[in-house]
Amino acid sequence: MAISKLLVEWYNTNKRELPWRETQNPYIIWVSEIILQQTRVNQGINYFLNFIDQFPDIKSLAESEEVEVLKAWEGLGYYSRARNLRESAIIISKQYSGIFPDTYKDILNLKGIGPYTAGAISSIAFNLPYPAIDGNVKRVISRLYGLKEDSASSVFSKKIETIIMDIIDKREPGKFNQALMDFGSLICLPKNPLCKECFLNDLCYANTNQVVNELPATYRKNNKRDRAFLYFIFKEKDKVVINKRTAQDIWKGMYEFPLIEYSIMPAEEEWVDIMQERFQLKGSDIKGLSFSPFHYHKLSHQNIKAAFIQVEIKELSSITGLHDSRIININDFVTFPFPRLIQKYVQHNFQYNI
DNA sequence: AAGTCGGGGTC
DNA sequence: GACCCAGACTT
Numbered sequence: 130m131a132i133s134k135l136l137v138e139w140y141n142t143n144k145r146e147l148p149w150r151e152t153q154n155p156y157i158i159w160v161s162e163i164i165l166q167q168t169r170v171n172q173g174i175n176y177f178l179n180f181i182d183q184f185p186d187i188k189s190l191a192e193s194e195e196v197e198v199l200k201a202w203e204g205l206g207y208y209s210r211a212r213n214l215r216e217s218a219i220i221i222s223k224q225y226s227g228i229f230p231d232t233y234k235d236i237l238n239l240k241g242i243g244p245y246t247a248g249a250i251s252s253i254a255f256n257l258p259y260p261a262i263d264g265n266v267k268r269v270i271s272r273l274y275g276l277k278e279d280s281a282s283s284v285f286s287k288k289i290e291t292i293i294m295d296i297i298d299k300r301e302p303g304k305f306n307q308a309l310m311d312f313g314s315l316i317c318l319p320k321n322p323l324c325k326e327c328f329l330n331d332l333c334y335a336n337t338n339q340v341v342n343e344l345p346a347t348y349r350k351n352n353k354r355d356r357a358f359l360y361f362i363f364k365e366k367d368k369v370v371i372n373k374r375t376a377q378d379i380w381k382g383m384y385e386f387p388l389i390e391y392s393i394m395p396a397e398e399e400w401v402d403i404m405q406e407r408f409q410l411k412g413s414d415i416k417g418l419s420f421s422p423f424h425y426h427k428l429s430h431q432n433i434k435a436a437f438i439q440v441e442i443k444e445l446s447s448i449t450g451l452h453d454s455r456i457i458n459i460n461d462f463v464t465f466p467f468p469r470l471i472q473k474y475v476q477h478n479f480q481y482n483i
Numbered sequence: 484a485a486g487t488c489g490g491g492g493t494c
Numbered sequence: 495g496a497c498c499c500a501g502a503c504t505t
Contacts, residue, residue, distance in 0.1 A: 165500040206489025243502045263500045428489055
């Protein structure tokens with residue numbers, strides 16, 4: 130029997146029950162696909178449910194404020210996904226009369242939608258025969274067909290696409306694509322795949338040739354950047370200063386405390402001088418001072434070492450030299466989006482749920 | 484083609 | 495500690 134038919138039959142009885150699988154509403158499919166980019170299903174489910182609850186349709190998302198969307202995304206990472214999602218909702222409202230576009234080309238043109246997501250939405254929501262090639266599919270196909278090229282190369286990608294176009298079920302492309310992904314995440318696992326009980330093991334190149342652990346072939350070098358963050362928590366009674374990140378950098382659009390960044394953490398003895406110099410503070414402006422232990426925050430390509438310096442200030446308005454800062458009450462932490470590093474610090478030291 | 488963008492699960 | 499996740503965008 131054809132591989133596609135075996136996959137779809139397996140999928141019909143073994144598929145995962147997921148909240149976005151109860152509809153073909155392109156908006157719902159779209160939101161789920163963006164949330165799931167580089168994100169495990171289990172990590173994304175609650176974000177999906179809350180997001181759809183808060184922004185049930187294109188209109189509500191298009192009329193939202195960016196900080197609201199970032200707040201809904203808080204903790205999920207890759208925040209450009211949230212900004213692009215909102216911007217695309219605005220584009221759909223203006224250029225497509227609020228109706229989600231129904232051609233692969235138009236879908237691909239939206240911000241934050243690349244070849245994978247365009248294929249997923251096209252096939253699942255509109256029954257169009259386009260491949261949805263994600264990490265699962267690359268792994269499954271490279272093993273089934275014995276593709277030994279570097280999985281980051283264009284040759285590899287071309288071969289995957291050619292094979293998928295050859296075997297895709299054109300009557301149920303959405304089901305076929307999802308079957309391939311579920312098979313990858315439930316059976317053809319990255320490590321210790323379940324080959325013994327796999328219904329495709331006898332026609333799988335990698336299994337019959339004992340190269341399952343070598344496919345797909347990856348050659349990644351891990352360049353990690355070390356960064357040292359000196360955060361200053363300027364506090365006057367229940368008010369603190371927060372600052373918006375606007376640079377082309379991590380956490381764009383999110384809030385944090387006033388920051389001085391180094392590549393190497395300066396000595397603790399220098400912190401107060403650094404602070405007074407940077408924020409033009411006199412000794413008489415400072416009522417109290419305390420240092421936190423270092424916080425170590427790991428990202429995929431960065432190791433951040435952070436120190437938090439709490440400063441009791443007489444007049445918060447005397448703080449100068451910040452671009453997108455604002456003074457908020459600590460009760461209002463709940464309304465601003467913060468990266469995990471800040472979120473954890475606040476929860477621990479202010480005992481607020483943000 | 485190589486970097487950059489988060490955070491968390493898994494081995 | 496390394497790898498990977500329903501990838502996309504920039505350089």
